[in-house]
Amino acid sequence: MKRPLRLIIYAGIALVLFYFVQETFLSDDNYIKPLMQERADKDLTFRGRTNSPFTDEDRRTFDSLTYYAPDLAYRVQAQVEQLPQQDTLHMPLTDGNTDPYLRYAIATFELQGQPQRLTLYKKVNPEADEEEQFFVPFTDKTNGFETYGGGRYLDIPFEEDAETVVLDFNRAYSPFCAYNPDYVCPVPPQDNRLDIPIPAGEKTYEKNSK
Template sequence: MKGFKYIILIGVLLIVGYLVKDLLFNDESYTQAVLKYRENKDLTFRSVTRSPLPDSMRRAFDKLKYYAPTRDFEINADFTPEEHAEPVAMPMTTGTQEPYFVKGKASFELDGQTHTVTLFQKAGSVSDTLFIPFTDQTNGFETYGGGRYLDAIPNGQTIVLDFNKAYNPFCAYNPEFACPMPPAENRLKAKIPAGEQTFAK
């Protein structure tokens, strides 16, 4: 009987060890995927044809500045779809407006509070990817003062908001670009120290 208990204990330890190893492996795989995503973006910024940077800045460009990836800001949110017949006029940094459809809202918990953001789709787009322009309490300090963007794809009534992939609008690098301005409902009362930081010119 005593030997049988040892066998059960060893079995439990092996299962726990496997689960811990699997968790660590998944975290490492996730981190590597985010770093690869950022590496590819840096390559785009060095490209002659695809970079938003003025040519003089592009030639001197090394890499963008990011927060270290963390699964804490890969957030599973509740998604509530919305369908509107008419688009809303999204204000742009140039003083113009462009049509975007409201596609739904995502709600999530962070720092003990519930936060909600509105998701948009540019008029004419057929992509399943939705657009989230937002601000948070890092703007103007560690991140671009005008806010940042996030892209996400709903999966039924849930959606993953991966703030490790939050990115600056092109006007953060070049004022000639017209960029959507985050609406009031997407101004988060929380710090999101994840994703892209202020661009050092």
């Protein structure tokens, strides 16, 4: 067998294995069910007194948050380019103040056939018990229509010198100020404003009027 033909066959086998592995490890049992359980657990937390962002009155009528159906097209692997100069951004807050975040790296990826990029931030002054992670506030073309107008967030596990990260937009969530204006939330900065819709993750919360 000629070498180029052999390489083509190997490439075809590798492609088949890739899709097989993706379907196997991102199946209902391995991806969808845990994701749905996370959403159910969040609803349960929001109904409780301790960690709910709702007022007592709204909490009593709260039923559940609404989401887009899980879509693996919006779970993407992004290339990470660590910034040579990691400057501090004083990210605006909804009350007019700012909070310092480190501009740590740029994540580049493709969605809807278009190249995209998001800045990965790290909190400068995290709480003592706060898990080390990347904070990714972003806006997209669904904001103000199907999702919260102020944008949504992603939390990404932090790994030193990571070359790739998984951006799972099925886990995109709204800030607490989407449910209660008394909360203060970071406003997604200019460099994280996507010019495409991201129909994945949490939708706009509609208050239950019962």
